[in-house]
Amino acid sequence: MSLLERESSDVVMTPDNIRSQKLHPGLNVGIAVGALVVGLALAYGFGIGNYVLGVVLGVVFYLVGLQIVAGRIEGRRAARDRMWKALIYSACVLAILPLASVVWTLVSKGVDRLDGDFFGSSMNNIGARDPNGGAYHAIIGTLEQVGIATLMAVPLGVLGAIYLVEYGRGKFATTVRFFVDVMTGIPSIVAGLFVLSFWVLIVSPWFNNGTPRFSGFAASLALTVLMLPTIVRSTEEMLRLVPGPLREGAYALGVPQWKTILKVVIPTALPGIVTGVMLAVARAAGETAPVLLVAGGAAAINFDPFAGGQQSLSLFVYQQAGDASRYAPARAWTAALTLVAIVLILTVAAKLLARRNSLSK
């Protein structure tokens, strides 16, 4: 008898018998149903809760029951394997539930005002008694502000990451990396305050005959401050994943370093970089606090991000949700749905674009 056979209680098989009984799938389902029934019966029978508690209890009973029954039939190791698998699946469902709930709530409540008026008109001259009014101005604002912020943050962030990975050595690079980490933790309202005090109050008067003014561009600046660290960090991680031998392969062909980075390293890391950028874009599109401070939140359509106040979808949601009009909540829900849809479309489009360039199909 080997040491393993003597000492490990997990081993039910012997050298002469490598088979073990398997738990019948029907029995598995049976345990699940039984556990659910017992759980619901307990929850309702004692009046201690509703179906939610019943299901939770059911899952717990299922895990325990599975462990006992499978342990008898298949042996302890196999039973533990089953229990952990079941636990991981439960955790996965638990993690997806809130997301599904959010999407369902958004769709079910947002669909009311999903009409042409919503996407075609602004809130100009819409009073508390008017049922119509739309978010056209807010959609324009969000697209322009996030677009400008992306145009500023992506080149800066990607170049910064390239510096950190490919060139940066010594104290300066360490310092830059440290401050990028610090910037990651900046609350968005602080970014808004920074732009308010620096851009809106100090710089913008130079361009406006001495009067400070809100603008969509100020919002873009605040969003840039928020996007930069995310983009730098994610791009940095992706560039570090590119194997060194690929760079050496290019160097060995006499390709200069900058061209190696541009034509070999970045294309290899591109899908990951795009994912990081889209996470930053999604975060920026959903930011309310900095926009609230510096964009102005105008009710009318304003295409010019450099002059006059602009609206944005997240700010629109915030304002409509707190509005006294009985028609406002529906507008808020639809705007929230629109925001999620825009971010989703942008993400999918970016992913497709990044994949089209690479050869892996």
Add this chain to the structure above:
Amino acid sequence: MAKRIEASNVSSYYGSFKAIDSVSMVVEPKTITALIGPSGCGKSTFLRSINRMHEVLPNARIEGSLTIDEQNIYDPDVDVTAVRRLIGMVFQRPNPFPTMSIYENVVAGLKLNGVKKKSLLDDAAEQSLRSANLWNEVKDRLSRPGAGLSGGQQQRLCIARTIAVEPQVVLMDEPCSALDPISTLAIEDLMFKLKDRFTIIIVTHNMQQAARVSDKTGFFSIDKTGDPGRLIEYDDTQKIFSNPTEKKTEDYITGRFG
């Protein structure tokens, strides 16, 4: 086209660690030179110092001089990319560029260095792939990803990529260690063929391979871990494998190395 390489008293350092100590050797044009020796003895380091690839690591530096046809590649006014254009390198693991097709991989060195004309690139791709004995296997799928080939094919693709830029010298760092015997044979055949045009230096752990392919062999060794590697003996391959001067060499090639 092929050039003569002369190393005199080359010592290599990684920071304060001395990896090789005072290596001197002369490599004649259009020959194959094999570098053998136990792991960690500095033969790869020496190979990488011939095209300044060791500089990829921070704090790596060289003492002594390395000349290619009388030009010292370590002179301060030498452009490192120019050195690497002259002295190509094939690595231990095949490293085709994953985002490029077979065709793009072969012409990468030309294209990234500014050759734009499609007809020239097409010719160069076909010739390099033919030289690398790969043309017949891939001619119908040039636009497929290079990373989709088998290990042996990938390595020949990397050789094709290297010779496409027409270097003077080709360095090979254990090019067959990840390959099966048939692919190894294919690459050895290829080396004989390339010998007419290039000077080849190959690092290998396979002594039969060194004996089969090379004209000259250099044996590197270290006394103990932490010591710098030294070139123990450098001579005609036939002499090294039949009647070596140094006892250490004999011990190593007969498998009695401690």
